[in-house]
Amino acid sequence: MNYSACFDIGGTFIKYGVVSEEGKVLLHGQTETPQEDTPNRIPDILTEKIQYFKTHYPIKNIGISSCGLVDGTEGKVLFSSNIKGYSGLRLADIVEARTGLSVAVENDVRSACLGEMWLGAANGKKDVVLLTIGTGIGGAIVINGQLMRGAGNLAGELGHMSIVHDGESCPCGGRGCLERYASTSAxxxxxxxxxxxxxxxxxxxxxxxxxxxxxxAALDAYQLFIDYLSTGLVNIAHFYNPEIIIIGGGITAQGDSFLADIRESYNQKVMELYKQSTRLELAELHNNAALFGAYAAVNYKTSRTN
Ligand SMILES: [Zn+2]
Structure with a gap:
């Protein structure tokens, strides 16, 4: 049995657990993300947990799902707006040197996409896009089984596709971005x-x-939200023609009625041939999704380097 030590590093909490190849999560818990001296304290927390995990299970490798922009090939944090001092941290190198185990660090949305391909809505699929809807909008793109990273590891910022010329200004510096129109904040x-x-x-x-x-007022707001979101989804379908576009985030708790509404709006706008080949589905992994994503990320890395 393969066991991986898995972590989800967010701005508020670091969640952790051992994930087995059968998809069981063991010894899981969470601790507050340090807000000072993060380049030392975050690796310290991880190393301490890994030592503890090793006393219970034969840990093979380490998967880390992290907030911020991440170079998943190097396992390096490129930029984080919500953890002070975290930008630039070569997390994989540090944890590898301390534990002697192979480490993968991947952006949280990309990890979640790999997790859905392992145990969720995209199981068995090779062309997959994940769109996560929260206060912002995140994206991950998988083409023919491979994560699309881009020249600067920046591919997949689907929330910043501009859908309204000269529209609402966005923290990214642009205007009219999808996340200004189809996020829960919008x-x-x-x-x-x-x-x-x-x-x-x-x-x-x-x-x-x-x-x-x-x-x-709520019905009208909902209609606007669905209308803008489906515009973004139609663009994604026309760009990539994935087998599936998975919609994740808190909104998925709305379930089938939300999915039916978004499909109806999408079908009114997308080109005819895409209706059959690019399907919309909701994310299926809820509890421990990030830990499954971290497991999937390290095993994705291992499968690509062997
Ligand atoms: Zn933007």
């Missing part, structure tokens, strides 16, 4: 504008409850 903004209450602290989940109660 959904909340639509609702607040339509309901005429910009002060109320409301979340996407609560607006969805209003949608189900036929609240007019």
């Amino acid at each position: 959904f909340v903004r639509y609702y607040q504008n339509l309901a005429g209450n910009q002060l109320e602290d409301i979340r996407g989940k609560e607006i969805m409850e209003l949608v189900h109660k036929n609240d007019q």
Whole structure:
């Protein structure tokens, strides 16, 4: 049995566990992400957990799913806006030197995509796009079984495709980006504008409850959100023609009714031939998705280097 030590490094928590090749998660837990001296303290936390895991299971390798921009080939963090001092950290080299085990570090959205290909919605598929919808929008692209990394490891920033010329300005420096129109923050903004209450602290989940109660402002906000999101999905289908576009993030908790709405809007816009070959599905991995992604990332790396 193959066991990997797996980590999910986010801005608030580091989640960890041992993942078996059967997809079981063992000895899992989480600890707060250090906010100071991160280039030393993050590797310290990982090394300490790995030592503990090794006393229980024969750990073969180490998978790390990380926030920020990551060079997955080198296992290096290129840029992180939410962990101070983390940018530039050669995490794989450090953890490899300390443990003697092979380490993969991959961006969290790319890891999640590999995880869905292992145990989730894209099992058995080779041409896959994952779009994660949260306060922003992240993307990962797999073509013929290979992660598309790009010349500077920056491929897949699907949230920053511009869909509105001269539209809303975006923290990336551009305008009209998909994530300014089809993220949960955009959904909340639509609702607040339509309901005429910009002060109320409301979340996407609560607006969805209003949608189900036929609240007019919530319904209109939802329609706008679906309309912009499907425009982004149609662009992705026309660019890559993947077998599947997986939609992930908290919105997937809405389940089948959300999927039906987004498919209907997509089918109205996409070219006829794409309707059959590029299907929309929701992400299937929820609990421990990031740890499965980390496992998939290290085994993806191993499969490519052998
Ligand atoms: Zn942008």
